[in-house]
Amino acid sequence: MITGSPGARITPPSTQDDWRQLWRQSITDGRELLSLLDLDHLADRLPAADAGFALRIPRGFAARMRRGDARDPLLLQVLPQLAELEHAPGFATDAVGDLAAREARGLLHKYQGRALLIASGSCAINCRYCFRRHFPYGEEMAAAGQWQQALEHIAQDASVNELILSGGDPLALATSKLEELTRGLGGIAHVTRLRIHTRLPVVLPERIDASLVEWLQALPLQTVVVVHANHPNEFDSSVDAACARLRDAGVTLLNQSVLLRAVNDDADVLTALSERMFAAGVLPYYLHQLDRVQGAAHFEVTDARALSLIEAMRNRLPGYLVPKLVREVGGDPSKRPI
Numbered sequence: 001m002i003t004g005s006p007g008a009r010i011t012p013p014s015t016q017d018d019w020r021q022l023w024r025q026s027i028t029d030g031r032e033l034l035s036l037l038d039l040d041h042l043a044d045r046l047p048a049a050d051a052g053f054a055l056r057i058p059r060g061f062a063a064r065m066r067r068g069d070a071r072d073p074l075l076l077q078v079l080p081q082l083a084e085l086e087h088a089p090g091f092a093t094d095a096v097g098d099l100a101a102r103e104a105r106g107l108l109h110k111y112q113g114r115a116l117l118i119a120s121g122s123c124a125i126n127c128r129y130c131f132r133r134h135f136p137y138g139e140e141m142a143a144a145g146q147w148q149q150a151l152e153h154i155a156q157d158a159s160v161n162e163l164i165l166s167g168g169d170p171l172a173l174a175t176s177k178l179e180e181l182t183r184g185l186g187g188i189a190h191v192t193r194l195r196i197h198t199r200l201p202v203v204l205p206e207r208i209d210a211s212l213v214e215w216l217q218a219l220p221l222q223t224v225v226v227v228h229a230n231h232p233n234e235f236d237s238s239v240d241a242a243c244a245r246l247r248d249a250g251v252t253l254l255n256q257s258v259l260l261r262a263v264n265d266d267a268d269v270l271t272a273l274s275e276r277m278f279a280a281g282v283l284p285y286y287l288h289q290l291d292r293v294q295g296a297a298h299f300e301v302t303d304a305r306a307l308s309l310i311e312a313m314r315n316r317l318p319g320y321l322v323p324k325l326v327r328e329v330g331g332d333p334s335k336r337p338i
């Protein structure tokens with residue numbers, strides 16, 4: 001499940017290319033993806049409609065999938081399944097109470113000291129398990145210079161010392177936009193930390209380019225980047241290089257994974273994931289139980305199984321490589337440990 005040669009026919013892009021061009025060249029057609037992976041016979045199992053959530057995969061990420069393997073753990077994260085269309089009781093469109101925690105346009109303030117800005121509605125990749133797949137980005141995202149209201153709100157609340165950029169994927173914004181945003185933070189002395197939750201260093205590592213690194217280096221804030229990798233096969237030398245560039249810019253690197261049935265609900269895989277991320281200079285932070293979002297029920301793992309997986313990791317790994325197993329419960333003052 002862990003090793004395997006990447007798809008030879010999908011050539012990983014050169015790191016010289018502009019990341020936006022690579023992003024535009026993403027695979028958006030399920031049939032094309034299956035054909036590149038020699039899995040054409042699965043095309044009849046693609047849902048006719050995209051369940052309101054399009055397929056999108058950077059080619060470099062697809063190149064890390066194994067050809068001819070319908071159970072490839074990277075493929076399963078992104079391939080639309082008929083199961084998404086089934087109604088599952090208990091699975092909702094706003095699974096984590098985001099709309100209730102809204103304080104200003106694009107600003108969610110659920111936990112003490114930390115405010116979360118939905119800085120962008122776009123992602124470089126569309127993950128089928130995503131808890132924000134039904135989020136009304138059109139109204140809520142604070143992108144395109146519309147975050148003035150959010151910044152004013154943070155300026156008035158001295159208890160906020162950490163701003164979290166989330167989305168969507170905040171690194172899907174142009175670096176000039178990110179600069180504009182952090183310039184706006186400049187006058188707010190009580191904000192000392194910036195945290196960026198992003199899947200881009202893993203799914204489109206070319207995004208960590210010279211201008212982004214310059215922006216990070218110049219920030220007068222402690223900066224944490226939480227990459228979202230779920231499986232050790234997501235790492236390759238291009239991801240290692242992106243992580244190294246981030247560390248050179250003084251960033252602390254953490255990882256948050258979602259526990260996903262048939263993708264990473266396996267002690268060997270989770271152990272290998274921790275080892276592999278640490279080799280790239282990334283420490284595990286959270287292992288999340290799935291948010292019960294409509295269309296993602298087929299990824300759910302029971303709490304009992306999740307606990308036994310963590311126990312197995314604890315028996316095999318140094319403590320610092322064992323992530324915290326948590327779930328997000330609307331209305332709680334923090335993520336809830338399981």
Ligand SMILES: *Cc1c(COP(=O)(O)O)cnc(C)c1O
Binds near residue numbers: 101108114116334335
């Ligand atoms: C998850 C989350 C955070 C961050 O929580 P940590 O436990 O600090 O990682 C902050 N704000 C919101 C709205 C969140 O959903």
Ligand code: SF4
Binds near residue numbers: 127130167168169228
């Ligand atoms: S927000 Fe994160 S998990 Fe959701 S689709 Fe975007 S990259 Fe994937």
